[in-house]
Amino acid sequence: MALQEREEGLVTPGDVLGKAAEVRAGKGAYEHSGLIYASITGRSLTVSPSAESPDQRPTLEVMGLKAHGAVPEPGSIVIARVTKVMSRMASVDIMCVGFKSVSEKFTGTIRQQDVRATEIDKVDMHLSFRPGDTVRAIVLSLGDARAYYLSTAKNELGVISAMSSAGETLVPISWTEMQCPLTGQIEQRKVAKVGS
Amino acid sequence: MEYVSPEGLRIDGRRPLEMRKLHAEMGVVAKADGSASFVMGNTKVIAAVYGPREVQNRSQQMSDQALVRCEYSMANFSTGDRMRKQKGDRRSTEISLVIRQTLEACILTHLMPRSQIDIYVQVLQADGGTRSACINAATLALADAAIPMRDIVTSCSAGYLNSTPLLDLNYVEDSAGGPDVTVGILPKMDKVTLLQMDSKLPIDIFENVMQLAIEGCKAVATYIQEILLENTKQLEYHRGV
Numbered sequence: 001m002a003l004q005e006r007e008e009g010l011v012t013p014g015d016v017l018g019k020a021a022e023v024r025a026g027k028g029a030y031e032h033s034g035l036i037y038a039s040i041t042g043r044s045l046t047v048s049p050s051a052e053s054p055d056q057r058p059t060l061e062v063m064g065l066k067a068h069g070a071v072p073e074p075g076s077i078v079i080a081r082v083t084k085v086m087s088r089m090a091s092v093d094i095m096c097v098g099f100k101s102v103s104e105k106f107t108g109t110i111r112q113q114d115v116r117a118t119e120i121d122k123v124d125m126h127l128s129f130r131p132g133d134t135v136r137a138i139v140l141s142l143g144d145a146r147a148y149y150l151s152t153a154k155n156e157l158g159v160i161s162a163m164s165s166a167g168e169t170l171v172p173i174s175w176t177e178m179q180c181p182l183t184g185q186i187e188q189r190k191v192a193k194v195g196s
Numbered sequence: 197m198e199y200v201s202p203e204g205l206r207i208d209g210r211r212p213l214e215m216r217k218l219h220a221e222m223g224v225v226a227k228a229d230g231s232a233s234f235v236m237g238n239t240k241v242i243a244a245v246y247g248p249r250e251v252q253n254r255s256q257q258m259s260d261q262a263l264v265r266c267e268y269s270m271a272n273f274s275t276g277d278r279m280r281k282q283k284g285d286r287r288s289t290e291i292s293l294v295i296r297q298t299l300e301a302c303i304l305t306h307l308m309p310r311s312q313i314d315i316y317v318q319v320l321q322a323d324g325g326t327r328s329a330c331i332n333a334a335t336l337a338l339a340d341a342a343i344p345m346r347d348i349v350t351s352c353s354a355g356y357l358n359s360t361p362l363l364d365l366n367y368v369e370d371s372a373g374g375p376d377v378t379v380g381i382l383p384k385m386d387k388v389t390l391l392q393m394d395s396k397l398p399i400d401i402f403e404n405v406m407q408l409a410i411e412g413c414k415a416v417a418t419y420i421q422e423i424l425l426e427n428t429k430q431l432e433y434h435r436g437v
Contacts, residue, residue: 012424013339014347014384028344030304037384039304039344041424043432065431066230066342104249145254 009045011038017060024055028062040064069103070096072139072148079160080108080150082133088112090129092137092150107147110137114151115190127176127188134161136192158192199357199369207368208237215352215364215412216325218419220332222340222427230341234333237366238323243333245341247313261305263312266296268330270319291327298351298380298390299334304344313343324367325353327378331390332416339424347382348420349389352412354379354405356397361405363412377402379409383417 011017015038017029025031026047028040038044042064049056072078072094080092094106113120115128129135136157137150152158155175162170164180164187172178172191179186200206210216216237225231228244235241251257268291269283295317303313315337317330328351335348355365357374370376375397380390388410397405 010425010428012348012421013345014382016384030344030346032346037346039346040342041339041428042342043428064342065428065435066340068342 026059026061070100128190232336240321241329243337248311262308350416351380354409
């Protein structure tokens with residue numbers, strides 16, 4: 001179809017970007033009958049192939065302008081709030097993935113064996129997390145249909161913020177204990193090591 | 197009744213091959229992932245797209261592609277007399293199905309397995325051609341939501357009254373009882389994805405009327421293309437790119 005003068009690089013769904021023999025289809029583009037078409041509206045850009053890859057064709061991508069909400073991937077660090085603590089696992093609501101907040105709710109599960117790296121069968125879930133705690137965890141896998149599997153088995157993972165029974169924010173004093181500044185009461189948590 | 201005057205003018209003053217004035221806007225529903233309004237003459241339609249998001253009804257989840265759902269409804273005040281039931285009646289269900297099938301064919305559903313895309317279309321003012329306006333609005337809303345598609349889908353209707361093929365029928369011409377051909381195409385691929393007709397037409401005249409509707413679709417496609425590019429330039433400007 002006839003195209004009026006169009007600014008260089010802007011494409012709409014269905015625009016032909018190149019031939020499949022010469023370029024590869026990246027994000028925002030797809031291949032059909034030997035041609036590469038755009039699948040979203042945005043700016044097209046070419047990514048040169050890395051030196052070691054067997055396929056030396058450049059990749060054509062279309063950069064969209066709408067930012068989709070973040071989705072947890074295996075290996076990403078997430079910030080979550082604990083909703084339920086049971087004898088062998090804790091349920092959490094994932095709030096942020098990396099530095100971006102999520103746009104829809106994701107559920108996570110921290111199993112007893114994933115709370116810490118040592119003595120994993122002697123873990124008491126109620127001495128590690130309480131409902132309402134904010135934890136930093138790493139995503140182990142996509143899990144089952146209900147929740148992602150998370151792990152806090154590293155020094156820098158675990159509870160980063162919690163409220164005491166008196167209503168004050170707890171201060172961490174070791175990797176297993178946090179203290180209430182108001183009452184002096186010590187509560188047990190799996191604390192994350194914050195700082196360098 | 198005379199729908200085309202001897203001078204060649206229709207009831208609303210258009211020529212037989214003339215479309216109604218088009219106007220479209222993107223991003224009209226802030227909460228939706230993508231939205232658009234589409235106006236063809238006096239027919240005004242709003243579309244909102246939510247997705248891809250988690251499937252709400254687990255039993256309908258598909259492990260290899262996205263589930264596309266569509267709901268068409270007409271506002272109470274959209275027609276001359278205030279309507280009582282605007283959703284769930286047979287016509288709305290049929291049009292919802294038609295819009296869903298047309299758009300499902302062009303969305304790259306295999307890229308979003310186990311997720312759901314919801315398309316809601318609401319007619320605010322009905323003056324004929326609501327089906328086409330809804331498909332055009334839904335296409336713009338899907339593009340606004342940056343959902344990957346093969347191509348945009350555009351739609352237009354054409355009819356045959358007083359022995360003249362007429363493009364883009366309004367309500368009065370539609371109610372005349374003559375044939376009403378609705379066509380939906382993928383303009384850049386030059387493929388037809390929707391073809392519906394009411395009433396009867398001899399096959400040779402049908403070919404003429406269908407070609408006319410396809411020309412109308414291509415004109416809509418040119419307009420939608422302009423809107424998409426204008427919207428992208430605005431977004432880039434606001435982001436400081």
